[in-house]
Amino acid sequence: MTDTAEHIATEPELPKQDKLQRALFRFRQSRLSMLGAVMVALVVFFTAFGTLLAPFPEHIAGGVDTAARFQPPSWAHPFGTNELGQDVLSLVMAGTTVSVLAGLSVVLIGTVIGTLVGAIAGFAGGWIDEILMRLTDLTLTIPGLILAMAVAAALGPGFTNMIIAISLSWWPGYARLVRGEVLAVREESYVNAARAIGASPSRILLRHILPNTVSPIIVKMSLDMGFAILMVAGLGFIGIGIRPPTPEWGTLLSVSRSYMPDYWWTAMAPGMAMFFAVFGFNLLGDGLRDILDPKARR
Amino acid sequence: MSEIMLEIDDVSKIYAGKRGMFGRSHMVEALKHVSLSVRRGESFGLVGESGSGKTTLTRSILQLERPTSGRVLFEGMDLGQLSTAEMRWLRARIQIVFQDPYASLNPRMSVHDIVTEPMLIHRETLGLNRRQRTERAVELLSLVGLGAQHLYRHPHEFSGGQRQRICIARALAPGPDLLVLDEPTSALDVSVQAQVLNLLCELQDKLGLTYFFISHDLGVVRYLCDRLALIYRGEIVEQGDCASVFDAPETEYARALIGAMPEVKVPPAA
Amino acid sequence: MTAPLLSIRDLHLSMSSYDGKAHVLNGIDLTVNRGEIWGLVGESGCGKSLTGLSISQLLPSPPADYMAGEIMLEGRDMLKLPRPELQKLRGNRIGMIFQDPTTNLNPAFRIGDQLVDVALAAARWKPGILDCPPGAGRSERKRAARKLARDMLERVGIPDAGMRLDSYPHQFSGGMRQRVLIAMALIGRPDLLIADEPTTALDVSVQAQILKLLKGCVADYDMGVILITHNLGVVAETCSHVAVMYAGNIVESGPVAAVIERPEHPYTRALMASIPTRDTRRGMLRGLAGSVPNLITPPPGCRFAPRCPHATAACMTGVPAPVRVGRDHAAACIHAKEPETAHV
Incomplete structure (x- = not known):
């Protein structure tokens, strides 16, 4: 090259920076986030293996042991037995699978619908935006539990119907979030750059805008998991969600309600499990927000 | 006289403005009858302060915005009359480098994806397969002073100057004739x-590019450009050869602007 | 001295x-x-x-x-x-002015009120700046602070300062906002x-x-x-x-x-x-x-040496101390010369 090479000589290498490692470092620095992560890991573990590890698998399938009704906590039954003589711990462990999978399905379906609606509204703008967002507002005006109750009552009880029912009230939050993010990212310089190189609208949306809205969506999903689990339990509790004998935390609580306070242990395990899962997901969500979405930090 | 590549012919842009609560609407005249022409192979500087209409004019050239009246001609073709297919072709021939190198690269894409994206979009015109695109990306990176080792890194791993080089590589990828440089060094x-300025000079000599250089920094424009136009409140107040505008400004505004330029006298090299 | x-x-x-x-x-x-x-x-x-x-x-x-x-x-x-x-x-x-005039003014309050607040706070330590007798009432001090705010705005070249006191930050241009911030920094003398x-x-x-x-x-x-x-x-x-x-x-x-x-x-x-x-x-x-350079592991010796066209082996050892090269003029380079020997 000529003598100009020296003038345009590039800067020396910056050290390779691993974004993930930095994020993990910051995450690990917060004890609460780590606690949340451990709690969620435990919940996930029981979701996968709860049914297999349960000490009395026959009770999960509906088996009863009338001789052992309402036994208080002991070594054999750490959380006692219920009105059918079933081991409460086994039921709660198996219930983890049902509750968490139901919660996860609700959040996933809500995210997919919400992202779709929000992304189209934010990207298209104009009357499409107007229609989609008024529809979102309309859905938001109906309290979630009431809407879910109405839909569940219309469709009848059952796992799938309940998930459909809750998901229908779940997406508007995501639609609003994603629309807002899309509107913000749409004005970024790199989106203009993509327009200038002739990228098609779908390419701009899928390649340039949506990937940059993922962080807040993930944060909201993890914060929402706890609420979704509570909602599933709530429907179970009032008797229009999952029906016994399928073990589900809300249903378990609902049944044990009749035997309070004499046989308090029947309610304790499902209540604690719910508290544990919801708390864990919330801590994790807060931690994720701190590392993924620095704008929202305190 | 050499051939005219880009011609702005009597372009005006009026923004209707948001209608107020009582139905009154404010009209904003961003561009008022702007005319200028850029010749093939030259560097044309557009200088103006914030709110002068520089950005609107740039967006009109790139057809990101439609002028209210007037025409933008590229090699004699009216950009407002082009079909979608012609417009795609045109997108490959006019490219832009933006001001903020931190905001103009998608943080989720690797350098490889950023630089090959224009070739992917214009693959019908350019006729490059996947391997050829990667090869060309490496060529482009070395052209702007980066290397193949940077190919699979992400924007956050680069300094501001390096990012601007990546932006230049991306702009060069579809093989443009005209490069719009929107305050690329500010x-x-x-x-x-x-x-970066030296790199731009070198690229122009090597590739025969035409530059439309937008800046508020008169010193940079004087260094890089052959001709310039001063824009003030949507109007071109003065245009001509760089040397003559700087040595003998004709309008009051040009004199004031040149006078306000902070200057350092650099002693001869030691 | x-x-x-x-x-x-x-x-x-x-x-x-x-x-x-x-x-x-x-x-x-x-x-x-x-x-x-x-x-x-x-x-x-x-x-x-x-x-x-x-x-x-x-x-x-x-x-x-x-x-x-x-x-x-x-x-x-x-x-x-x-x-x-x-x-x-x-x-x-100590007064401070920052680069971005938009983020350093509270958009919800009138310029005048923000300046008056600063003036009153400063007057707690320097009563002289308000130009009113000691023991003056609250309203009197406030009036004096407002007058001071107007004077300062005039001083920094804002036309119709008296009227502009009632404007909000968004009604000012960038340059005007920077003037307001200068006025704010200077109000406490x-x-x-x-x-x-x-x-x-x-x-x-x-x-x-x-x-x-x-x-x-x-x-x-x-x-x-x-x-x-x-x-x-x-x-x-x-x-x-x-x-x-x-x-x-x-x-x-x-x-x-x-x-x-x-x-x-x-x-x-x-x-x-x-x-x-x-x-x-x-x-x-x-x-x-x-x-x-990266300052976590800075280069040994003169930190500029890796980019310096005149660097020699001696530059890599020890941070160079400032050398007097003229009246009040010092350069921290081992190659800089004392004024007697320097070519002028």
């Missing part, structure tokens, strides 16, 4: 600015 | 982050007297802003850690003052004004006006100014003195005329050579290759 340190 | 207004001696500062501890200020020495405007220049990441923030003690600790040195404001060490004392000083001895890139976001014509205004204020109020900027042109036209910073060191300092006419440090020369002038021929701009 976010950089002077030392890095010097490197 | 009395103590200088500001005297920084051998200031060392480190900042901790994920990557480690960065030694960001590496022995800063700076003396500012009343009536002087000091320009602090250098590339980004050289420690200019950190120096400014250190003076007013606005860096949170951690991550900031002052390892050694002192920052004396008329004989009192800012590093040793208790918090309440510091707050008092910040309001009325500070002895030292720290302006961090005050004109970087503004147009050149507005920049020229603001700089002229700043110069006028120095003469009127007999204060000292530290002007942090990356623009050597601004320094040349505004400042009386300049300190060039590189990677946490002041590599060259002295009166503006001396430094710009006869830069002795290769970094200063390189910086000046990066600016295109009317005589620079196309493609012949002498840039400065490389970038500011």
